[in-house]
Amino acid sequence: QKEVEQNSGPLSVPEGAIASLNCTYSDRGSQSFFWYRQYSGKSPELIMFIYSNGDKEDGRFTAQLNKASQYVSLLIRDSQPSDSATYLCAANNAGNMLTFGGGTRLMVKP
Amino acid sequence: AAGVIQSPRHLIKEKRETATLKCYPIPRHDTVYWYQQGPGQDPQFLISFYEKMQSDKGSIPDRFSAQQFSDYHSELNMSSLELGDSALYFCASSLAPGTQYFGPGTRLTVL
Numbered sequence: 001q002k003e004v005e006q007n008s009g010p011l012s013v014p015e016g017a018i019a020s021l022n023c024t025y026s027d028r029g030s031q032s033f034f035w036y037r038q039y040s041g042k043s044p045e046l047i048m049f050i051y052s053n054g055d056k057e058d059g060r061f062t063a064q065l066n067k068a069s070q071y072v073s074l075l076i077r078d079s080q081p082s083d084s085a086t087y088l089c090a091a092n093n094a095g096n097m098l099t100f101g102g103g104t105r106l107m108v109k110p
Numbered sequence: 111a112a113g114v115i116q117s118p119r120h121l122i123k124e125k126r127e128t129a130t131l132k133c134y135p136i137p138r139h140d141t142v143y144w145y146q147q148g149p150g151q152d153p154q155f156l157i158s159f160y161e162k163m164q165s166d167k168g169s170i171p172d173r174f175s176a177q178q179f180s181d182y183h184s185e186l187n188m189s190s191l192e193l194g195d196s197a198l199y200f201c202a203s204s205l206a207p208g209t210q211y212f213g214p215g216t217r218l219t220v221l
Binding site: 007022034036043044045046049050055088095096097098099102103 | 111143152155158165166168188204208209212215
């Protein structure tokens with residue numbers, strides 16, 4: 001079992017809809033959680049990070065963390081075709097190394 | 111804003127050859143991380159350095175070594191290359207222990 005798990009998708013949503021991406025983790029020692037967006041052949045690009053229980057909003061993006069359930073999610077409002085990419089959830093430990101989930105491929109259809 | 115710089119961007123090597131990848135972190139970042147991403151896979155942590163000392167070690171093969179220099183740039187040395195080493199190699203940097211920002215990557219192809 002991977003330490004960080006994501007549904008590989010693809011998750012297909014129509015343009016303008018809300019995309020909901022989910023991630024679970026097994027190491028209760030993980031302190032911070034990150035969402036990266038990665039276009040094919042490109043490097044991971046930081047979208048958001050969260051380390052406290054609850055919601056964190058930044059523009060069209062909202063990250064949610066529930067440490068009791070070991071669950072992290074990313075909501076993308078008003079999804080655009082340019083949001084189509086693979087979204088990587090990552091957790092870090094005390095040493096700050098990142099453990100990634102397998103990524104969820106998001107497809108936003110015009 | 112300045113980003114992480116990696117060189118070369120593309121590298122083609124034969125089996126059993128050696129390769130050296132370079133990483134220049136964001137200015138004032140003191141921690142460098144190396145990740146390997148195979149086709150269709152998520153990035154796997156290899157090794158990290160903080161203030162020129164190795165801080166964490168992941169799934170880095172014994173054939174690979176790395177170091178961080180006094181100007182904080184880092185080099186990943188890969189010897190006895192195998193076909194399975196073909197991958198994207200990303201360097202990330204942070205102001206420890208903060209958020210990691212990734213470089214554009216080096217695509218290594220081993221023939």
